[in-house]
Amino acid sequence: MHSPRHTAASLHVATVVLVALACCSCAIRPLQGVLVPTNETVEAVSRVPILVATTRTRSSSDPGEMFSRELSNEIAFGQVTVSIPPDHARAVGEIQWPVTPPGDPRRDFVTASAEYLDRVGFGGAITTVAKAGHRSKAMVFVHGFNNRFDDAIYRFAQFVHDGRLPVVPVLFSWPSQGVASLSSYEYDRKVAMQSSAPLAQLLDTVNSNPSIKEITLVCHSMGCLVTLEALHMKASRGGTMPKLKNVALVAPDVEFDRFLSQVREMGARRPRIGLFLSQDDIALKISKSIWGGTTRVGDINPEEEPYKSEIAQQKILVFDLTHLGGDDSHSRAFDEVSTVMGMLERRLAQGQQLGDDTSRTASAR
Template sequence: MFASPHVAIAALVVLACCSCTLRPLQGVLVPSNELVEGASQVPILIGTTRARSGSDAGEMFSRDPSNEMAFGQVTVSIPPDASRAVGEIQWPLSPPGDPRKDFVTASAEYLDRAQFGNAITSLAKARHRSKAMVFVHGFNNRFDDAVYRYAQFVHDGRLPVVPILFSWPSQGAANLGSYEHDRKVALESGVPLVQLLDAVNSNPGVREITLVCHSMGCLITLDALHMKASRGGTTSKLKNVAFVAPDVDFDQFISQVGEMGPRRPRMGLFLSQDDAALKLSKSISGGSNRVGDINPDQEPYKSAIAQQKLLVFDLTHLGGDDAHSRAFDEISSVMGMLERRLAQGQQLGEDTSRTASAR
């Protein structure tokens, strides 16, 4: 059952992962050769089920699906902190942009599978990193959206990781047809995510993996982890999974997490009770409660969370205009928590202290 057309349209407007900041529709990933003192270079390794773009060199990968996993690497130049608002992406008005004040693509290249593995090893060695982080984006993301958002997340959070993006073929459009399309594609993307995790897990340069998903990307992540567990397999280096604003039915989530058994990685939920996007997603999906906007102190959520030993971070108190992307905008939430724990060698579930943002 769907909500009324007016509610559905409103839902799709606010379900977008990225901010409403205007950005170029083409050419974003065309590299710029201009170097600026104080700018930061953030390399993002990519595994994607998108097809190569045939119409826009600056798109790199399109919204069309591919039957095979493709690989790449994009290095994003982020302007000095004094010239930008931390927690935001400064899109250029027109590519390639000004690296003094804009996010700019410093380099972009396609890789084959072997080159992808070598790039992980090289980056881990060059940056003295033994931990990888795999990020799964959500609904309404173009490829360049996902790359720039992840670069912002890693940079502003000062995360000591090898960053790897899993990009699935979201349509990158906010309309009812695209939402239904994206959900269908998400439900078909668990297998390639498992394949990517296996590739990262087998890399000798990686000692530990953290998996972070956002919104509809958490549906893919849940499916991949459940699929792996149901087949009796494990991803031995995967230690932490962070579900950020998950657009997933709560009962489905708890059921599948429970079926993974005790060998599953530690799991953290990052939610906001005022997440309007997820409340509207609930309406579109026929009234099923979404994990990302529950009140964790109410039943039946409280008991179910305790039974599954999930760590919950309630970000409601942080405020801001966009609760659905709050975790990426606020340095004190997901980014700050992950930076502190990864830097100290801790896992998601090791800190049992009660803080303002953790329950």
């Protein structure tokens, strides 16, 4: 039952949350048909294959949606190839949605191909993409609140492309309602809590593929709740995923105490953890109000106690993105991916790995 303080806070932010908790840009986007493949072939575009595992049901109303916002009892699989226009025709960090699907590949993000897969076909697709791109590293991405399936596909493709990431991209999409409202936020959190076991199963599948030698797990916002639950579940049951080397938590909408407890309980054999935060994250400040003032991991000041000591003790590497600015403080890691990747490269060039000394937060210097 909600406390009076919780109820009052929820009522106070109910109208604001419609906008501020949106995890995607405010660009106008079509409501249907986005994932219907285009037949037009254009030179100089980039094509990013996204492998998909999801707990959403297949869409019965919109073939261009593929998967709906309804929860399925089983994991479903697919593959979507996203065509991204040439660099001179777009701004890095942005998704250029078509006004009317399927769009013009010269200036829009468009879907080049989309297909459903079974479990065996999904494993084969991982191998195919790995061999075609001469890649042995996989990146598994878990999206956050207020994400439709097509939102998550295009955002991940943008992130991989703009970051020039030499990985096999694997999306785990849980059934967010894709609506920015207070009731949808609370529903999404409930569904997110139910999605950790399927994510753990997906990680096992990727880990067992002989074409993959290393896995990086990236989560955003409420997706970090799913991620931490999955990792905690695996650790508590004695399960291991030796290929999972790094976990990047981007603007995690997770209570700090819960986060710290779960990281501790994962033990010393856990993967290296990197935390990407912004102290001016408006969305997380609203989330904090909704949950009665409980501190969120993604907007702490990592130089303040007790956060500084606790993070250092757990050997978590911190990247404070506050200084990057921009209109969307909750998604700036994706909008400013080139800068963020530069920060990572400089840290690694210094001989550090995720999980090394955290006495200093990362900067863009």
